[in-house]
Amino acid sequence: MTPDLLAARLAGIVGQEHVLAQERCAQYAVDGKAPTAAVFPATVEEISKVMRLASSERLSVVPWGSGTKISFGGIPERVDLLVGLARFNRVIEHEPADLTVTIQGGALLREVQAYLGQRGQFLPLDPPLAARATIGGILATNASGPRRLLYGAARDLLIGLRVVHADGTATRGGAKVVKNVSGYDMPKLYIGSLGTLGIIVEATFRIYPLPAVERTWVASFPDGEGASSAVAEMLAAPIVPSSLELLSSPAAQSVARLAGLSLPQGHVALASSVGSVAEAVDAQLGQIKRISERNGAGGGFLLEGDAQERFRTAISEFMPGERNGRVGAVLKASVVISKVLEAVRRGEEIARAVGLQSFAICEAGSGIVRLHWTNNAGEPGVAVEVMAKAIEALRDSIVREGGNLVVMSAPPALKAAVDVWGPVGKALPLMQELKQQFDPHRILNPGRFVGGI
Amino acid sequence: MDKSKIVDELAAIVGREWVISDADELIVYECDGMTYLDKAVPDVVVLPDTTEQVAAVVKVCDREGLAVVPRGAGTGLSGGALPLKGGVMIGLNRMNRILEIDLPNQRAVVEPGLVNIALTQAVRDHGYFFAPDPASQTASSIGGNVAENAGGPHCLKYGATTMHILGLELVLSSGEIVQVGGKTLDVPGYDLTGLFVGSEGTFGICTKVIVRLVRQPEAVQTLLASFRGIEEASEVVSTIIAAGIIPSALELMDRHIIRALEEWLHIGYHEGAGAVLLIELDGPAAEIAAQARGIEGICRTQGVLDLRNAKDDQERALLWKGRKGAAAAVGRITHEYYLQDGVVPRTKLPYVLREIEAIGRRYDFLIANVFHAGDGNLHPLICFDSRREGELQRAIAAGAEIMKLCLSVGGSITGEHGIGMEKIDFMPLMYSPDDLDAMRKVRNAFDRTQRCNPGKLLPTSKSCVETSVAYRPHRIEREGLAQRY
Numbered sequence A: 001m002t003p004d005l006l007a008a009r010l011a012g013i014v015g016q017e018h019v020l021a022q023e024r025c026a027q028y029a030v031d032g033k034a035p036t037a038a039v040f041p042a043t044v045e046e047i048s049k050v051m052r053l054a055s056s057e058r059l060s061v062v063p064w065g066s067g068t069k070i071s072f073g074g075i076p077e078r079v080d081l082l083v084g085l086a087r088f089n090r091v092i093e094h095e096p097a098d099l100t101v102t103i104q105g106g107a108l109l110r111e112v113q114a115y116l117g118q119r120g121q122f123l124p125l126d127p128p129l130a131a132r133a134t135i136g137g138i139l140a141t142n143a144s145g146p147r148r149l150l151y152g153a154a155r156d157l158l159i160g161l162r163v164v165h166a167d168g169t170a171t172r173g174g175a176k177v178v179k180n181v182s183g184y185d186m187p188k189l190y191i192g193s194l195g196t197l198g199i200i201v202e203a204t205f206r207i208y209p210l211p212a213v214e215r216t217w218v219a220s221f222p223d224g225e226g227a228s229s230a231v232a233e234m235l236a237a238p239i240v241p242s243s244l245e246l247l248s249s250p251a252a253q254s255v256a257r258l259a260g261l262s263l264p265q266g267h268v269a270l271a272s273s274v275g276s277v278a279e280a281v282d283a284q285l286g287q288i289k290r291i292s293e294r295n296g297a298g299g300g301f302l303l304e305g306d307a308q309e310r311f312r313t314a315i316s317e318f319m320p321g322e323r324n325g326r327v328g329a330v331l332k333a334s335v336v337i338s339k340v341l342e343a344v345r346r347g348e349e350i351a352r353a354v355g356l357q358s359f360a361i362c363e364a365g366s367g368i369v370r371l372h373w374t375n376n377a378g379e380p381g382v383a384v385e386v387m388a389k390a391i392e393a394l395r396d397s398i399v400r401e402g403g404n405l406v407v408m409s410a411p412p413a414l415k416a417a418v419d420v421w422g423p424v425g426k427a428l429p430l431m432q433e434l435k436q437q438f439d440p441h442r443i444l445n446p447g448r449f450v451g452g453i
Numbered sequence B: 001m002d003k004s005k006i007v008d009e010l011a012a013i014v015g016r017e018w019v020i021s022d023a024d025e026l027i028v029y030e031c032d033g034m035t036y037l038d039k040a041v042p043d044v045v046v047l048p049d050t051t052e053q054v055a056a057v058v059k060v061c062d063r064e065g066l067a068v069v070p071r072g073a074g075t076g077l078s079g080g081a082l083p084l085k086g087g088v089m090i091g092l093n094r095m096n097r098i099l100e101i102d103l104p105n106q107r108a109v110v111e112p113g114l115v116n117i118a119l120t121q122a123v124r125d126h127g128y129f130f131a132p133d134p135a136s137q138t139a140s141s142i143g144g145n146v147a148e149n150a151g152g153p154h155c156l157k158y159g160a161t162t163m164h165i166l167g168l169e170l171v172l173s174s175g176e177i178v179q180v181g182g183k184t185l186d187v188p189g190y191d192l193t194g195l196f197v198g199s200e201g202t203f204g205i206c207t208k209v210i211v212r213l214v215r216q217p218e219a220v221q222t223l224l225a226s227f228r229g230i231e232e233a234s235e236v237v238s239t240i241i242a243a244g245i246i247p248s249a250l251e252l253m254d255r256h257i258i259r260a261l262e263e264w265l266h267i268g269y270h271e272g273a274g275a276v277l278l279i280e281l282d283g284p285a286a287e288i289a290a291q292a293r294g295i296e297g298i299c300r301t302q303g304v305l306d307l308r309n310a311k312d313d314q315e316r317a318l319l320w321k322g323r324k325g326a327a328a329a330v331g332r333i334t335h336e337y338y339l340q341d342g343v344v345p346r347t348k349l350p351y352v353l354r355e356i357e358a359i360g361r362r363y364d365f366l367i368a369n370v371f372h373a374g375d376g377n378l379h380p381l382i383c384f385d386s387r388r389e390g391e392l393q394r395a396i397a398a399g400a401e402i403m404k405l406c407l408s409v410g411g412s413i414t415g416e417h418g419i420g421m422e423k424i425d426f427m428p429l430m431y432s433p434d435d436l437d438a439m440r441k442v443r444n445a446f447d448r449t450q451r452c453n454p455g456k457l458l459p460t461s462k463s464c465v466e467t468s469v470a471y472r473p474h475r476i477e478r479e480g481l482a483q484r485y
């Protein structure tokens, strides 16, 4: 099908004004591959029709939320058609007293939070780049953030969803009630599937009341050991922090600068948040401070309100590479909780050896280590092959300890030189079979998922 | 097939004493906790001790084209462990070891036959617990909990089993052993662990489970609030949730339950109580003190008759004894009961409970209610007497109406007991043919042969909704002992 004919067929489905063709969709390139057309449907029926067309023409499709995580995943084999969800941006159903909400896949998390916030509630998802992320994109990438410690991640919050599959079939999975074991737990299938099984058009979540008071204690430690043993003690104590963020010293300096705090050079930071009624917040922060001091903390800051918000945004938007115009790579390692510091250290050593700087932001209570690798200010970038080797070396050491490492974001040249996902072992045939069942012609995001799925 | 040859082969794998093939002994395995519908006897029961033995047994089944039915403790309430097509039942009771307890990382690795409570017992003194707490926790196996995605009173706060399972070792229908998930979060790839939880034995057999251990709370407070009727009580439930208070458990019992319990266990419920709420709060002391004040305020403005606060562990245990004994107490006042399991949005509870009462009147059954009110998970007990002609069928019909009622308000046909064979014909009422097809695709990906626990969870054909709602004839109907009307 010629590009013009494709654009015309799409316009026939959604209307001329919701189709972009050829050079007009350059901004929607994925790893440098621009689609032939971009289409912005408004209804499930329209998406179904678009998918039927794509399916019969074997056009590869990239579902697109807002693009904040579009650099995630392997380099797509082909990019023909972009299906944008910008017009799927409504809250469909919200019954405050049931603590559930149903939202369209293209809705911006920020807008959902603003809406729920007026009713004293929130969806406890706080992924990186939260300000621009969409619900569907967050689910497809299983993006999570600091507050996962208390509230869980997408898999713990999503209770129902609606998906349009490669052949245009629209299905629902799960339900709108918080407890449900009728049939397979279909919502789990799509979380983290990176748009390779279907397009998430609607999602129902369990939501939570906003805590009456929320405060964060940012303690600085002269070394990682102190912070790390403080984390272990906090986790073993009967306190319930909503997040425990460990920042390596370069990361702590960057975040502090953005948040308007001043932390001693060379110190690592541990930010512990507690949300509850005021008495309970103060009592728990008191314990957190005592534990921190016992483990050598050299002081800290109590944050709330706007200052706390600034600090959170600094973490969510953390992107040190952009400072000097060169983005390195963002890596995410998952390790057991007790190995967080070790992963940070290994990341620093390996990066340093090849002339890179490593900034670590860790969800220390969940074992998630985010590493931002970037060239040192003023120095030239590091060759792609060198960086790829360094990533593999770090991955090896993390996998040996039972963890995993995924490249979250990297320039296409680097992605071409490294497996962004790492090994998935003997489970791969099962995953390939799932893909085969749902998308036999491999039109949805081909090549971007594990094992080349 | 030559049964005796297969029995010999299985005996060579697990040892002669761990193979059961005598008709007399097989009777033990003819049903699980769902005793009133079909029964089915497996051809052979095998009790393996290791993953490798499970895999070897499954390979034999694969070669012979035999159905494979995993069984934990057999407490399932939807007929999940019924070997509807015969074949080999794999009992996992011997595989009940705790392989690893890793407190700093809040993980344990266990075998599937481990009884739920045993894990909490093993870590209790260190300040941890395994959160899923089905009422059957002293008997049911963690493998069974995984397969059913079991719930329990405290999953209001802590979530159902799925939130506590991080990784599994699986034996697929080919006999292949596969690890999915792990001790860490976010293992790359599709969430096979999450998919397996709740798959009711139809994807294969889980032979190892990596679970999350949870820190014990600083404090626990247990309240019993008495109300004139179930409507007042259920309205308080949604007011509590709407106020942003999430107790760790929020259970409701109606007047039938209260009476039956009082006659039996003498809990000392308030005299005028037509419904009670058992409310448990846990967490930091200062937090639950504030929550308790909030709940007290709500109860007072919504007509509470009496609000009792357990002074100590002993009184707390007494209040829970009532809740835990509720079904048994009903068992004392009726010949038998049909326990339903459905879910509704919490705001719909007052309406739905009224309608259930009306269903009881229409069918002329006493329907007692004791349930996980905090998450809208109903457990109506339909009291009947199968010795009276047609009552079983009527009880089942009343149960079907309750399920339809749950669906009519946007709920679910099961909150924790699963579909099994009991509710298989109701799936088309909740899901469209395309929705069910999507589930079939997942099933095909895990078990193309369809020999893992056949006849469960998914209706086989896209049968017409109306005809499929009717129950398959019960044994007593087939034997001409009773008629449906």
Ligand SMILES: Cc1cc2nc3c(=O)[nH]c(=O)nc-3n(C[C@H](O)[C@H](O)[C@H](O)COP(=O)(O)OP(=O)(O)OC[C@H]3O[C@@H](n4cnc5c(N)ncnc54)[C@H](O)[C@@H]3O)c2cc1C
Pocket: B032, B033, B069, B070, B071, B072, B073, B074, B075, B076, B077, B079, B080, B081, B092, B112, B133, B134, B135, B136, B139, B140, B141, B142, B143, B144, B145, B146, B147, B148, B149, B150, B151, B152, B153, B200, B201, B202, B204, B205, B206, B207, B416, B417, B453
């Ligand atoms: C008195 C009583 C109270 C109950 N209370 C609750 C409650 O509060 N909440 C709740 O959720 N349930 C409850 N149940 C139901 C039941 O206990 C749960 O469903 C439990 O999880 C079943 O565990 P089991 O070991 O008995 O499994 P079984 O009954 O043996 O099997 C259940 C299903 O799991 C499959 N299975 C078992 N082991 C494995 C394995 N290793 N791998 C793959 N599949 C497997 C079986 O094939 C079957 O389909 C109750 C039951 C009773 C009798």
